[in-house]
Amino acid sequence: MVVEDERPLATVMATYLERGGFDVTIVYDGIDAVESARRVDPDVVVLDLGLPRLDGIEVCRRLRTFSDAYVVMLTARADEVDTLVGLSVGADDYITKPFSPRELIARIQAMLRRPRTSSELTAVPTAPRHRVFGPLTIDPAGREVWVDDVPIALTRTEFDVLATLSERPNVVFSRAQLISAVWGPSWIGDEHLVDVHIGHLRRKLGDDATRGVYVRTVRGVGYRMGAGQ
The missing domain is CATH 1.10.10.10 (Winged helix-like DNA-binding domain superfamily/Winged helix DNA-binding domain)
Known part of the structure; x- marks a missing residue:
């Protein structure tokens, strides 16, 4: 699930992910993200930090009450505080904008291939x-x-x-x-x-x-x- 309010960027990410073999659901704001995650039950959520109606931090906090999906946080703010706060509510990884869609796919594929003990x-x-x-x-x-x-x-x-x-x-x-x-x-x-x-x-x-x-x-x-x- 791609949660991004910049529609052109959301479309680009979805296109690359679909080419990589993923089924993609696009959501444009925080409230819809939580509701869609309950319906879709995604394996991975690509979550923008700055979202309308409900920011990415709160979306991630609510997701963690019912979902164990991997969460990759997207942020345009590279300062360390945002990164630490985002990860403290349960994000698994983060990428700072601008980024390469190929890098995003590589991160997601690496998470899904994680070896177990x-x-x-x-x-x-x-x-x-x-x-x-x-x-x-x-x-x-x-x-x-x-x-x-x-x-x-x-x-x-x-x-x-x-x-x-x-x-x-x-x-x-x-x-x-x-x-x-x-x-x-x-x-x-x-x-x-x-x-x-x-x-x-x-x-x-x-x-x-x-x-x-x-x-x-x-x-x-x-x-x-x-x-x-």
Whole structure:
């Protein structure tokens, strides 16, 4: 679903996406975007930040109450605050205007090709179903997370980051390694996107960024899991 109030740009994006084999629904304002997403149930939403009636931030926030679609945020404002706010409500990626339609398609294809952790791909009967890190429990197969037995709602990207780190808890992952594992090796963009998702993941888990109970920062290297059983 393409949500863009600049109709010529929306048409261009839709044309390129259709040539790439996607079924495309175009929506021109925020209210219609939420209503259409309920009807269409899209796999990916390309969402402009500046929309009439309801802005992209609020659209993304409402989408996350009923949809786990990948969200790519479009913004004409390149300052970091807009980017961080957009991603904090559940966007998976962002592109700053002007951009190449081919780059947009490459980003979407990379998201849809995301590899899962090996335990999700090849089930081993003797392997434990849950990964436990103190009060944190992760179910990779069911894609569920609990802290002190309270379920935590994560976006697909947040879960994929957590699943990647928890699969090898003694390994420190660099930003580039997390990008390759979660977004895919063909992903193009700013690696600091990882930091934004880590920050939002920590907030949802009630983690302390300064001490890193669950997701620890290894300065100059990257991130690793902590609080193992």
